[in-house]
Amino acid sequence: MNGTLHGQVAVVTGAARGVGALLARHLRRRGAQLALVGLEPDELAKVADELDAGYWTADVTDGAAMTRVAEEIADRYGRIDVVVANAGIATGGPFTDADPAAFDRVIEVNLLGSVATARAFLPALIRSRGYYLQIASLAALTPAPMMAAYCASKAGVEAFAHSLRAEVGHRGVKVGVAYLSWTDTDMVRGADQDDVLRELRSRLPWPANRTYPLEPAVARIADGVQRRSAHVYAQWWLRGMQAVRGYLPSLIGVVGPREVRRVEPRFRATAGTRRGLVGAGGLADERLRESATRSAARR
Template sequence: MSAARSLEGQVVVVTGAARGVGELLARKLSARGATLALVGLEPEELKQVSERLYGESAHWYADVTDHEAMEQVAREVKARFGKVDVVVANAGVATGGPFVDSDPVAWRRVIEVNLIGSAVTGRAFLPVLMESRGYFLQIASLAAMTPAPMMSAYCASKSGVEAFAHSLRAEVGYRGVRVGVGYLSWTDTDMVRGADQDEVMRELRGRLPWPANRTYPLGPAVDRIVAGVERRSTHVYAQWWLRGMQSVRGYLPSLIGTVGAREMKRFASRLDAIPKGLVGAGGAADTQARDRRG
């Protein structure tokens, strides 16, 4: 493990910074002396987050899937603060329910925000990270390690960003840029609470084996991410047991296929009632932003 380095004076970009993991991460990094550049789709919420931070900060309204907008953000962050040391690609949305009955627009949007948005973020900021020999942290999920029924878009997107980050690490390491992947299980955010509003999704999650069947507090999870940023870690585990999942993940697809089929049969008569849109307050903000753009 790399030695921790001071975040004093480091310029950190966090996408999806209006709420949840992004918002608390920004606050904790700011408390350690970092300068924060916040990016998201909720300008008023971003402004409020920025005003609560300890040191210097600024916020930008941008859709992470918009390459031109994100390139403009990268130029403006560099112009404002003189450099970029760390980028945390955290923006994400989710939807649930059976794939065959899913809303194709919502399903595609999960892929666009989570996977394409991360790549667009990387493309926009890698030139300035190469200048600073910085760190790119890609937020993934337990969903990157194990497939799950009713989460096809989310699992596909998080598996994709994990592979993207691993590929990127090999490409930019010789340029001095370190690349990490952050893994989180179910953590107490608007996204998870939004998913739990549906009774079937909540019951299905409750039937997962321990320790994957519980919701974990946000604070300790973000503390682990902060420690990963300080060490510029290759892997960051927001819950202690996720590290152990790496050693057994090869067995999980067949296991989930068998157990998941049994559970889906159990809930078959109730599946039609599952909402098909993006979940949580962040999902609502994404939908509203796209509606405004027409």
């Protein structure tokens, strides 16, 4: 198989579905050997079998497990050239009504899970003078009401990746940040099951108020991996957000309260129906923690 990634070994976290699974397919078509990491062994196995890839089941917030996975991947393939920190979850709704465990878990997985991923894989990337790509979001560029946990976590991983770039650049490692707007994934479809959240999103200004197809967004990310880009924009208009991001907190501070006041009665009426994490990936994470709690109780 020919391609500019031919002979390189790429690790993708959160690879069981969505952005991670499709990105793995793109990287494989461009010649990379793949090591897939995620929480859902059955889904991971399907993707791995399709792509002739290895896969490892691990929680990205478990630093010891991620270090073990990194060592096993390096032993199996002899090197690691690319790591894409993609694993992520989300929750939505008013902060004052949020399930504290779900809120904290979003920050733990999205931010601290990315930190654990970088800590585990950087030794191999330093040896190969490789590339680390952090998947962020439009939520890193602009705050949004009802998305406090997700925005905080994605702003955090963006800052983490920028800091990391300055620390490891002299050692030959390139670090990139990828930004996506609302993209057609299980996570976004799960969030849209909440009627109030879906309506709020529909009232955002164009082009932030629409859901974008997954394939072209991931193709742009794969292009960024090939180029080892410092910034990757899954939708064309996100690049322009960099120029205005400094004005957005003040703007949203003016407009946001009006929108929240309008829908607050409906949020209160539906508070009992709003569960913790959204989408299939969120459900997988909840099941993992429930299983761990039951195992601890049996000891």
